[in-house]
Amino acid sequence: MASNQATCDGSLSLIDFQIAANDFAEKWKKFNSAYPEWLWIDCSNRLGFAAHGVIDGYLSLQNVFIRRSLEEERDEGGCNDDEEPFDNATLVCIVPVMMEINIISMSYTALRTGFQCSTSMYRIPEHPYLNRPWYMLHPCGTSEWMKLLLVGVDNSMATNGTERYMISWFSVVGQVFGLKLPFEMLKSIG
Amino acid sequence: MERGGKEAQQYVWDGAIPLQIHLHDSEVTTLPPPAPALILAPRIGYLPLLSPQLKPFFSGALPPGVDTVWFDYKGLPLKWYIPTGVLFDLLCAEPERPWNLTVHFRGYPGNVLIPCDGEDSVKWSYINSLKEAAYIIHGSSKNVMNMSQPDQIDLWRSVMNGKLETYNRISSKLKLGIVRDDFSAKLNPSSSKIQHSVDETEATAAPKASRIPVRLYICNVDEDFDDFEEELHFDSWDQISYINRPVEINGEEFYPNSSNTIKAEFKNEPGIEAEEESKTGIIEGTSIESVESQSLSGQPVIKLVRIQGIEPKSEIPFSWVVKNLMNPDYFLHICLYIKAPKPLDS
Numbered sequence: 329m330a331s332n333q334a335t336c337d338g339s340l341s342l343i344d345f346q347i348a349a350n351d352f353a354e355k356w357k358k359f360n361s362a363y364p365e366w367l368w369i370d371c372s373n374r375l376g377f378a379a380h381g382v383i384d385g386y387l388s389l390q391n392v393f394i395r396r397s398l399e400e401e402r403d404e405g406g407c408n409d410d411e412e413p414f415d416n417a418t419l420v421c422i423v424p425v426m427m428e429i430n431i432i433s434m435s436y437t438a439l440r441t442g443f444q445c446s447t448s449m450y451r452i453p454e455h456p457y458l459n460r461p462w463y464m465l466h467p468c469g470t471s472e473w474m475k476l477l478l479v480g481v482d483n484s485m486a487t488n489g490t491e492r493y494m495i496s497w498f499s500v501v502g503q504v505f506g507l508k509l510p511f512e513m514l515k516s517i518g
Numbered sequence: 519m520e521r522g523g524k525e526a527q528q529y530v531w532d533g534a535i536p537l538q539i540h541l542h543d544s545e546v547t548t549l550p551p552p553a554p555a556l557i558l559a560p561r562i563g564y565l566p567l568l569s570p571q572l573k574p575f576f577s578g579a580l581p582p583g584v585d586t587v588w589f590d591y592k593g594l595p596l597k598w599y600i601p602t603g604v605l606f607d608l609l610c611a612e613p614e615r616p617w618n619l620t621v622h623f624r625g626y627p628g629n630v631l632i633p634c635d636g637e638d639s640v641k642w643s644y645i646n647s648l649k650e651a652a653y654i655i656h657g658s659s660k661n662v663m664n665m666s667q668p669d670q671i672d673l674w675r676s677v678m679n680g681k682l683e684t685y686n687r688i689s690s691k692l693k694l695g696i697v698r699d700d701f702s703a704k705l706n707p708s709s710s711k712i713q714h715s716v717d718e719t720e721a722t723a724a725p726k727a728s729r730i731p732v733r734l735y736i737c738n739v740d741e742d743f744d745d746f747e748e749e750l751h752f753d754s755w756d757q758i759s760y761i762n763r764p765v766e767i768n769g770e771e772f773y774p775n776s777s778n779t780i781k782a783e784f785k786n787e788p789g790i791e792a793e794e795e796s797k798t799g800i801i802e803g804t805s806i807e808s809v810e811s812q813s814l815s816g817q818p819v820i821k822l823v824r825i826q827g828i829e830p831k832s833e834i835p836f837s838w839v840v841k842n843l844m845n846p847d848y849f850l851h852i853c854l855y856i857k858a859p860k861p862l863d864s
Contacts, residue, residue, distance in 0.1 A: 374759055452632050452633055453632060454597075454632055459754075459755040459756050460629060460630055461628065461629070461630075461631065461632045461633070
């Protein structure tokens with residue numbers, strides 16, 4: 329069951345992420361039928377057996393041509409060798425993350441491995457399921473700006489709180505990857 | 519002979535893997551080719567930290583170009599952010615000594631490994647891992663993020679140079695006490711007193727947490743595989759799954775052994791949020807024997823559990839394992855070989 333955490337502290341639980349991701353995929357298909365679909369890739373059986381009650385997976389968008397050059401963006405936001413080596417950013421986040429190589433994926437970061445934190449907006453951590461480096465939009469600060477985006481949202485509407493979270497979140501980070509949210513999807517959350 | 523907690527932690531910190539490192543054939547420009555380098559690599563260390571020793575050793579044989587060091591084992595590029603001891607436990611089911619690795623100074627496989635710019639990258643990875651552990655234990659990374667820069671540097675150097683005393687002094691400021699370890703006190707009352715004095719600050723300043731950072735590496739070995747003397751070969755990291763979930767124990771109520779804990783990881787792990795909501799124990803009182811007996815029913819079978827090169831006996835309390843065998847990043851790295859049906863899509 330969805331919680332109202334999404335509208336309180338700007339973060340999203342793993343369970344809510346899966347619910348919201350699937351709702352998002354359905355709405356995307358409905359309102360953006362000309363575009364490829366977001367598909368939930370279930371990884372719960374990746375060991376050869378399913379762990380009981382464990383949600384394991386990510387949302388994937390394939391066959392999309394990204395017009396804006398991410399390489400260019402990376403160069404613009406590149407690391408400065410002279411900068412302070414220790415960051416003060418909140419590293420551990422419980423928010424969705426957007427990752428890209430040839431496939432765009434939305435996965436969940438509660439814990440992460442091996443990525444560095446500096447002023448650059450892109451990181452190259454390992455994809456949590458695909459075992460290879462992917463460009464990732466840095467999740468630091470996500471919960472903070474999501475709190476701002478969700479200011480004034482009535483917590484009693486907890487049932488669609490996660491959906492609102494996901495669509496609001498995507499309306500910001502999707503643009504970085506050249507993905508626009510259909511207006512109808514925005515309207516659907518009021 | 520005393521085998522108390524303090525001593526066990528010292529053993530872990532003193533542990534090293536004998537490496538025989540060969541320069542990859544494609545990078546050899548001299549005749550005869552250079553001899554392999556023999557190095558003792560600390561278990562708690564990281565492979566890129568060997569560069570200062572390896573570069574001068576092989577520099578005369580290298581082609582012109584920019585050096586970016588990486589390693590492979592039988593063709594598998596090694597993830598540099600995994601501690602060397604864990605890599606060894608994970609990839610050598612039957613320990614190979616010396617461990618034959620290949621070093622490369624060219625052609626970094628950026629499609630497989632995350633970038634590494636030498637010691638700085640490793641240091642960042644370590645500090646980030648520490649933040650992650652702090653978050654799991656206390657729900658906040660603030661203690662690590664608020665460390666003074668001199669303390670961060672000293673902490674990192676203590677890990678790099680294997681200085682346990684310095685490490686304990688600085689890390690105790692992080693107040694990351696994990697679990698009560700009464701087993702060490704029973705084994706060795708004198709050493710536990712020393713340990714208590716080291717932990718005094720954290721013990722008085724913060725309650726012991728009940729969530730334990732665990733990195734679980736799972737190799738799903740072939741269904742027909744029964745003998746570790748047979749050579750296991752990993753072509754790709756896709757053959758090894760990585761699970762990073764908190765394990766909850768209820769201090770004095772249970773004495774779970776590590777295999778039970780691992781089994782709980784498979785069977786009952788409810789995810790972070792669910793676990794925070796429910797404080798009931800998630801570790802089942804099932805022995806490894808009963809896990810093995812499930813092989814006939816098509817369930818996964820645990821073939822081997824290895825932590826810091828040790829196959830922990832079932833009577834060792836999990837609290838002792840955590841306290842003494844964890845890595846300096848406050849994670850318990852557990853290597854696990856299981857025999858399970860292959861996923862349908864592989």
